[in-house]
Amino acid sequence: MEYTRLGRTGLKVSRLCLGGMTFGWSCDEATSFRILDRAFDSGINFIDTADIYSFWIQGNRGGESESIIGRWLATKPRREVVIATKVRGRMWPGPNGEGLSRAHILQAVDDSLRRLQTDYIDLYQTHYPDDDTPLEETLAALDTLVRAGKVRYIGCSNYPAWLLLKTLWLSDKHHLARFDCLQPHYSLFNRDEFERELAAACDDQGIGVIPYSPLAAGFATGKYTRSNRQPDSTRTGSGLIQKLLNNDQAYVALDVLHDLAQAHSVPVAHIALAWQLAQPVITAPIIGARTLEQLEEVLGATRLHLTAAELSRIDQATKGF
Numbered sequence: 001m002e003y004t005r006l007g008r009t010g011l012k013v014s015r016l017c018l019g020g021m022t023f024g025w026s027c028d029e030a031t032s033f034r035i036l037d038r039a040f041d042s043g044i045n046f047i048d049t050a051d052i053y054s055f056w057i058q059g060n061r062g063g064e065s066e067s068i069i070g071r072w073l074a075t076k077p078r079r080e081v082v083i084a085t086k087v088r089g090r091m092w093p094g095p096n097g098e099g100l101s102r103a104h105i106l107q108a109v110d111d112s113l114r115r116l117q118t119d120y121i122d123l124y125q126t127h128y129p130d131d132d133t134p135l136e137e138t139l140a141a142l143d144t145l146v147r148a149g150k151v152r153y154i155g156c157s158n159y160p161a162w163l164l165l166k167t168l169w170l171s172d173k174h175h176l177a178r179f180d181c182l183q184p185h186y187s188l189f190n191r192d193e194f195e196r197e198l199a200a201a202c203d204d205q206g207i208g209v210i211p212y213s214p215l216a217a218g219f220a221t222g223k224y225t226r227s228n229r230q231p232d233s234t235r236t237g238s239g240l241i242q243k244l245l246n247n248d249q250a251y252v253a254l255d256v257l258h259d260l261a262q263a264h265s266v267p268v269a270h271i272a273l274a275w276q277l278a279q280p281v282i283t284a285p286i287i288g289a290r291t292l293e294q295l296e297e298v299l300g301a302t303r304l305h306l307t308a309a310e311l312s313r314i315d316q317a318t319k320g321f
């Protein structure tokens, strides 16, 4: 496994990050442990989750993924694992049960620490913006956590470029901890959102980038084909997959990925990840796995290096997504 610095910080993270969204949702605790063990043994030291996972389960207010990771983490050397989690979504009833206010963040972090069975979070991320709280209040609350040692680095997710830059400016102006990492939605099948403005902003400001859904929620693994639009999956209903299922250009792009995968004798997912890893601004794609076999298939993608001609072919085939 290769390691790299998270943005301009000195923190070293593996070039693949393991996502925890499936834990307690589409896979049970035993399978989650097998996935976590295999990832750790393969050298992945970077795990991403969120307090709200798995919010899909009826009546569940979240916290299950963090709890599973916490029980697993208790069996591992804490200092060898980089834990990233998020705050923002609704976790308890009432007007302060969600958001990025000081009131919500200070309670939510203690809840996450308890579920994760740890006394610090390596990377604490705002899950998505909160228009109802002043940015200064959110940044000051996060700065309090960094100074208290509950949180080591802070990051944000789903922020547009203007908002990311505004928060960096405010942190600088008020001498507060600053976001060192962005978690955007980015894959071959969802390019424009990140590439239009965010990529240059992150590059310019030395922000680490850890894209979520790098396999387009499974579409870029090659299991969706023109003749099989309902493969074994829990994600077919997602907005992204629904958008791609009847899109001719998506299958033409998949043809290119299949072609390259065959030429390199690797799974299609390796091509999608190698394309992303080839971009200097990318720190570590956050992969998701529902089974151990899925993780096994994806591991090894960091060893594949595509040529400039191959990268340009992929670029052409997926322009416009």
Ligand SMILES: NC(=O)c1ccc[n+]([C@@H]2O[C@H](COP(=O)([O-])OP(=O)(O)OC[C@H]3O[C@@H](n4cnc5c(N)ncnc54)[C@H](OP(=O)(O)O)[C@@H]3O)[C@@H](O)[C@H]2O)c1
Pocket: 018, 019, 020, 021, 022, 026, 048, 049, 127, 157, 158, 183, 211, 212, 213, 214, 215, 216, 217, 218, 219, 221, 223, 232, 233, 234, 235, 236, 269, 286, 287, 288, 289, 290, 293, 294, 295, 297, 298
């Ligand atoms: N910040 C945010 O707003 C946000 C949003 C979403 C996710 N995330 C983070 O990003 C992580 C990854 O997101 P994601 O799950 O969308 O990533 P992804 O890697 O694009 O998709 C993972 C899904 O693809 C399918 N898959 C994976 N490997 C496969 C293989 N080898 N063969 C066939 N199918 C395979 C599985 O779903 P099926 O088997 O069910 O098809 C798996 O759950 C999450 O765990 C979470 O930590 C963050």
